[in-house]
Amino acid sequence: MSLSIQRCLLGLSALSPLLLGSPVLHAEPQGAPRVKGVLEEVVVTARRREESLQETPLAVTALGSDYLDAMGVNSIADVETLSPSLQFSQTNYKAPAIFIRGIGQRSGNPVLDPGVGIYLNGVYVPRSDAQLLDAVDVANIQVLRGPQGTLFGKNNIGGALLVDSKRPHIDALELSGRFSLGSYGRKDAKLNANVPWAGDAISTRLALSSKRSDGYIDNVSSSHNLFDEDRLAFSQRTIWDVNDSLEVDFFSFFSRIDERGTPYNCQFQNSGAILTQGVYRGDGGENLQSACDASTALADQFAVSQNDDDAVYAIDNQMHALTLRLPVFGFDLESISSFAFQDNIRISGDSDGTAVRSVGVGANAGIIVFEGGGMTAPEAERNQFTQELKFNGSLFDDALNLTFGVFYAREELTNTLDGTDVGDNGLVGIPGSAVADLPVPVPSDLLLPVQANTASVADYENETKAVFAQATWDANDWLQLTLGLRYTEEERSSVHTMVVPDYDEYANRLNAQIGSDLAILAPVVHLMDGIYSPVSRAQYLAYQAPEVPLVFLPSISGSTTFSEFTPLFTVNMIAPDEFANRLNLDSLIAYVTVSDGFKSGGLDVRSTQTGSNIQQFEPEQVRNTELGVKIDALDQRLRFNMAVYQLDYTDLQVALYERGNTNTEVVQFTGNAGKAVVDGFEVELTALLGNWTVNANAGYTDGDFIEYDLGTNTADGFAIVDRSDEAFPQVPQNVRGMVVQYDWPTEFGLLVPSLQYYYSDEIFIGTDYLSGNYESSFIDQYETYNARLMWDVSEQLNISAYINNLKDTPYFVGGIAVTSVIGVANRVPGAPRHLGVEVSYQFK
Template identity: 70%
Template sequence: MAPRFSKLSLAILALAGLNFSAPVFAQSGSSATLEEVVVTARRREESLQDTPLAVSAIGSDMLEQMGISDIEDIETLAPSLQFSQTNYKAPAIFIRGIGQRSGSPGLDPGVGMYLNGVYVPRSDAQLLDAIDVANIQVLRGPQGTLFGKNNIGGAILVDSKKPDPEALEFGVKVAGGSFGRQEVKLDSNVPITDSLAARFAANVKRSDGSIENVTAGNSLFDQDRMAVSSRVMWYATDEVEVDFFGFLSRIDERGSPYNCAFQNNGAILTQGIYRDANGATLEEACDYSSSIASQFQVSQNGEDAVYAIDNHMAALSLRFPLAGFDVESITSFAMQDNIRLSGDSDGTYIHAVQVGPDAGNQVFAGAGLTPPKAQREQMSQELKFNGLAWDDKLNYTFGIFLSQETLDNTLDGTDVGDNGLVAVGPSAAVDLGLPVPIPNALVLPVQANTALLADYTNRTAAIFAQGSWDVREWLQLTVGARYTEEEREAKHMLITPDYEEYANRLNAQIGTNPAILLPVTHVMDGIYSPVTQAQYLAYSAAEVPLVFGEPLRGSTTFSQVTPNLTLNFLATDEMLDTFGLDSFIAYATVSKGFKSGGLDVRNTQTESTLQQFEPEIVLNKEIGFKLDAIDKRLRLNVAVFQMDYTDLQVALYERGATQTEVVQFTGNAGEAVVDGFEFELTALLGDFTVTANASYTDGDFIEYMLGTNTADGFAIVDRSNEAFPQVPQNIRGLVVSYDWDSMFGRIVPQLQYYYSDEIFIGTDYLSGNYDSSTISQYELFNARLNWEFNENMALTAYVNNLKDDHYFVGGIAVTSVIGVANRVPGTPREAGLEFSVKF
């Protein structure tokens, strides 16, 4: 597929031809050293190389150099970090194999996302634009002591740039390239007084999409996003700061592309006769999707996948001294609305099954109804005290965290066939438990739409404390603990068709079409008496009358203490001189992580109940070291870890209480062990800069016994031999750049390499039986050429996926119910230009 360049790209080229001021040259690479990186992983500012934690820090310069404008793009720069593509476009974030691939609003994400210290509670709202970012820190392993929420897998901290009352600045960046990419980013720093300043930034992205949908006449992986941020700081005194931050983003895009791989012809949905299929079966449509995958094409129903959400956030931070403490207060409010999320669960041009909030909208629309508007709100308050004692040998932090999150009118749904109308033939009807077999010439009409309307209230209260004691010049001991209480309330209303009335509406068409001859009656669940296939195809899909069930209400409370113990060895000056090092630390950590349980609806063969799932617990054991050497031209950070994982929360698909219902619910899987190691290397070799990272993550289920609805009834299934889902075992990344200070300015060519191992994408007890539930390993090569005319102006050309290789980045296999594996393709070769100027 040939790259397409927009008019914006040509405008950049025209700007590049203008006469600029004389270039300003950077320091020669031969005398350069690695900069000191300041992180806040322990809720105070300290050098990265002095912090006894596995943390990756990516500054604004690196983000610009790599052309990163989405948070998910940092995946290639930090070991053990995975932005996994599953059911919706919003990725599920995993660190060291721990995350949460379900977007269910009843579940907390496994990896915490913080924007200027404010926790982002929902995984589908974590896909943030990297707008006006000062740095991004990736903290690996459970962060159960100091952060606003317990983060069982790790945390990602995104900090925006602080306003400067001494500098008036304005910057513009424009970009254009393949697949209609157009992007404009604006940022400014405005001094107001000697102690008051503000920053404003805006980012707008548009693209047509890189994966062609041959059925719908459009492309997926499109972009239609806008983000605006503002930050105002009043430096009242040298020690008192008042910091206000506001953020708004809007996303309105098509959903993820899927290439379908057919798996299980025994799944009830694969046996459906679909009215928009032109005689094709789901297996044939799936095989066609597989056949065009290598051309970066999909064949999906144009209405079944959407990703739209608005994010609003405001926070007020106060920093001031009090009674010998440095105090920080963070008060925040966040809201998400205009939520339309859904996935094309069959991944074909047939409208077989769509799931998610937007599928719920379709179920309501099919009944001639409008659902109530979904809205989420979160308020939080954190108060943190930092202090010193014992002649500054003890550095300690303590505080409280409170939050309340309400999710009103949360909608989920399953929209099957033509507004729920599908049919099954005689061979499929054998398993439905009918009193007599049906003749070969007839089919059974089925009505299979369902929806769920829910309200959630989540409250968190925590107290925490941690202290680091310099026992000796070369030895530091850190001890911390957090006590957390989580209160969960839920109200679920199941919405199902009125099957008897639906039969009346089908029968009302008799006589209006000569092909419709036989009346139908409701037999069981959503299944009706047999008719000819010609009559079934002649029906107009009637409005589906809905029955709103009695609300299922419940509440539960969880509490947990999560301690942390770290022993940190710091090399003395004599040791550094002996081994020729500039700095060296080694550390050993034992920490505990906790993620709250909750309530979810579970349908068995006999009833629907609101059942509790338990919290996840992780015990993390880790050792590591960090060093700088060769006059700070070499940096190497290494960590080795083992995590004992209990009561894993897993999202499962199964047949529901009826023969026609598809249910997603949350359960606890038992125990697992995750072992691994990771390293990060940065080296300055003359004018070359080499940055490398690698990780190995090996997850094994020790106990994985789950009760599930199978084709033979409810059964306990042992799944302990399954592969660990959604996480590659090996990840490697490499970036090599060369600084050339020429007479025309600074020119920096850069090559990036990334490798990901195979990934298991199965969800249910049958997925592990099929090779297509595992996507293959892949590698990518990207190239960039940056030309800095001077310190204020730069032009960059880039080519991603240089080899134009086809690959899959993730997916989801729902084998027992839908019978397919949907694999998300990677982006083909794309090229473009970026131009930036500062005033």
């Protein structure tokens, strides 16, 4: 056992269980009475079949619908505080970057698969910006920690989130509604219906959710707040019991998101970054450093100062799945066929995080670049088809349980847009001293006009084929052995087209303005890399930014294939009742797991204004060694689950930023970071103490780079940079939380006051080789307190009131530092104190 794991165990032994934080939940059926005498059995599907949580040798958190409603969970991101080692990090876009045990993917680049998979009714959701599914009619959410390299549709190297919607039933027609009003213009509504029909042979559940909020974060440079919400989602699930053997399950999900992007409080870092030295045009001011300092001053006011155009988050998403369940040759066959589609994709981030129109990146920035050239950007679309056949069964009088099958997925992303929109339609003024390799010296009172806009259009095709099998053998009453294996083939191909300015024609358009203003006197010529001959400051500011002539460079394409075997071996020791009773326990299991995870590599383009080259990045691989214990005690009034793990991580895929070949470019590409080791532990506790219920969790994640040598463009040219001393990105070392609630029966109904606490350690948000040199590349630790009061008036009526962030303390929940090119760290503020009321009614 490594020294790091020993430290984990020593630290764990010093903790008091009641100080640990957040819940393992009983999965109560909707409408069931609250049971406080004992903890109910929780049924999970973490091994693709139904099992008791306390008998499953896997680190998993199960959250049932009643608890999700009681905690006010409205999206998957809200689960972060309820499960250890799970983070929904905010980076450059509003879409979440999901991490489990320090493993995830911070970039929304479509060449990358997410490190943590989300499955909606068994269907894999492929793109991270489509993963923030609103919790519409959710039956339960399961958080599977550690690589899921054997049984799930894609090899999820960090873990998986399983979201299951409620099954319709034929018992009765049911209608229910949930309505919320709160501060900052919060107006939410959910409507649900269960409809039996066709002579009770078919039943359908319908759910509609609308979420509206003006936004928690004030943008002082705009009339619009940020962290606003404008979401509409609809789901239906229909089950047809064709006969005693065949069940047909058809599910559809639609969602529309149309919001502003992520708010940032800018923190200035690097005065040597090329874009910090620019002179900008427009209402946001000329000086990026001054604008960044103004943003920093707003950090304790839950306010930012940002350009209103550069940060948007909009996407339409739909999914359809057909599941067939029937017996075949003594096994239970489940066939899942799905189709998913996304369009109306407008996602971009304000990379400078200020009111200055400096740098915007992403799909919407690409649309802006096309519009600035008088062109209409092509419409981006994505679609995915998946097919899985899964067999479950048992042999030898149920001593051997088998799960095996095949999986296929094909994903096509057409007209995928990306762009970098700099300055005033690409126009920015740069002092001559900031530009290397100029043909002649430039006096300090003159500026070099620069045209720095770029865009790209790409088509991707991703194909996955896999076969898998897992067998669990009950060797005797106390020993269970599990062996699993998956073979996966991934094929990736792509075509990329860069769109850049016609630099000579742009010079002509600047010169066409000579004489239109008294300040515009001197002609300019294109010197190099989008940089033009010097003009006076007055002339530069007098220009009307012309339409940018765009040129489509020759397309480049490539394809590659990866394959991998990912095994799993688990030894699960189940304490006999006599042994457990001797220890005053109701049940006890202890397990050891060794499992491998794999995430496909791919192809990415390192693009500049002067050219592009396609490069391959390798698959991520991880080996997980895990020891776990699950205990029920005190006559099933105490549940304590613990896991200690070590992850040996190879070829981490990292999204990197660097300065391009043209001095003013921000280049993003994907590389492999070498080797890392992640050690940690997780604890979950549930205790019933009379009318009190305590749910608690804690996680410790210690990630260390062993090898991290990457080639990048530095201020002194291309160099190999050793970054092995850099902190692990986007992951706090310690997290913990707690929910304490009290059941207070009264003659007016049941009152349930609750208090939730959550703590997160500091997080490193750096991206490039200079970020680790600045303290501002870390966001501070924070803690939050939320309070709720639920009133079960009757079986039909429930009223809840809540106050979140009780202390109204400013804090940051994530961010991104692009130090070498933009020279700033952008920190994402958390929400201020806000309150609201929720009313649920079950119509009869």
